Amino acid sequence: MGSGGSRLLDGDTILHRQIERKLSNFYNGEDALLFNSGYDANVSIFATIPDKDDIVIYDELIHASVHDGMRGSRTTHCWSFRHSDLNHLSELLNAARKQHSGSIFIAVEAVYSMDGDRCPLAEITNLTKGDINIYLIVDEAHSTGYIGSNGRGLVSALNLDQYVAIKLNTFGKALCAAGAVVLCAPNVRNYLINYARPLIFSTSMTLSNLHIVDVVHDYLSDGHLTTEIDNLKRNATYLRQRLGIPENVTPIVPILTPQSKRLAKALQDNGILVRPITWPTVPKGKD
Numbered sequence: 532m533g534s535g536g537s538r539l540l541d542g543d544t545i546l547h548r549q550i551e552r553k554l555s556n557f558y559n560g561e562d563a564l565l566f567n568s569g570y571d572a573n574v575s576i577f578a579t580i581p582d583k584d585d586i587v588i589y590d591e592l593i594h595a596s597v598h599d600g601m602r603g604s605r606t607t608h609c610w611s612f613r614h615s616d617l618n619h620l621s622e623l624l625n626a627a628r629k630q631h632s633g634s635i636f637i638a639v640e641a642v643y644s645m646d647g648d649r650c651p652l653a654e655i656t657n658l659t660k661g662d663i664n665i666y667l668i669v670d671e672a673h674s675t676g677y678i679g680s681n682g683r684g685l686v687s688a689l690n691l692d693q694y695v696a697i698k699l700n701t702f703g704k705a706l707c708a709a710g711a712v713v714l715c716a717p718n719v720r721n722y723l724i725n726y727a728r729p730l731i732f733s734t735s736m737t738l739s740n741l742h743i744v745d746v747v748h749d750y751l752s753d754g755h756l757t758t759e760i761d762n763l764k765r766n767a768t769y770l771r772q773r774l775g776i777p778e779n780v781t782p783i784v785p786i787l788t789p790q791s792k793r794l795a796k797a798l799q800d801n802g803i804l805v806r807p808i809t810w811p812t813v814p815k816g817k818d
Contacts, residue, residue, distance in 0.1 A: 567710055588636070
């Protein structure tokens with residue numbers, strides 16, 4: 532049932548490439564590369580692609596995997612901007628253009644995992660359009676399977692694929708599978724295959740999981756999951772209304788409380804599966 536090796540050796544099968552081509556078509560990418568997890572994918576992207584003269588500008592709430600990737604990167608120029616603050620991002624872009632001659636990479640999440648808010652992607656692309664030295668990287672982990680046509684994610688929903696250099700869609704959240712796919716240009720794909728250490732030194736995705744990913748995307752493509760997606764949207768709206776939380780377009784409903792563990796335990800005792808998110812996963816006071 533296993534793949535037998537890494538993508539550089541015996542783990543590169545015909546089925547892997549067939550699924551990648553299928554995912555590339557589904558997610559509107561030029562090419563695609565499978566990873567065992569979204570974590571591996573982000574670490575690979577940010578540890579491998581930026582060079583020593585490049586700059587990474589990232590949202591302050593970006594996922595931990597991006598931080599781990601940046602720590603292994605050749606560049607030491609990694610700047611954070613205030614969460615979804617377009618003015619601050621614009622200031623940093625202007626500073627980067629003046630101070631560095633290398634490429635500029637912007638790292639954001641389509642939907643942020645803890646607060647459930649959407650990234651202002653359209654506004655960000657307005658800041659970067661026409662600048663061939665800026666590359667936007669979007670993590671769609673929490674929008675895949677929910678937002679956009681047949682769950683393709685926020686980038687496709689906004690018709691912004693042409694402005695995004697690298698897109699990451701994952702299978703472990705809404706799709707109930709495992710693994711991830713990076714949508715990128717063919718030369719970026721080849722570069723990652725040859726230099727991304729999490730990919731080179733890991734056994735590739737198992738054949739059994741490839742078939743699961745294949746079937747799930749058949750269901751998405753054929754619209755078989757439309758009812759489930761609509762039910763999730765209604766349930767999220769109902770929960771927000773009952774809790775008095777402002778309306779949002781994602782099913783992530785954050786409840787900030789200093790009693791997160793006690794609240795979770797009380798809900799679990801009443802048959803509701805809830806897990807507390809505490810420090811150090813989130814900053815102190817943000818439970």
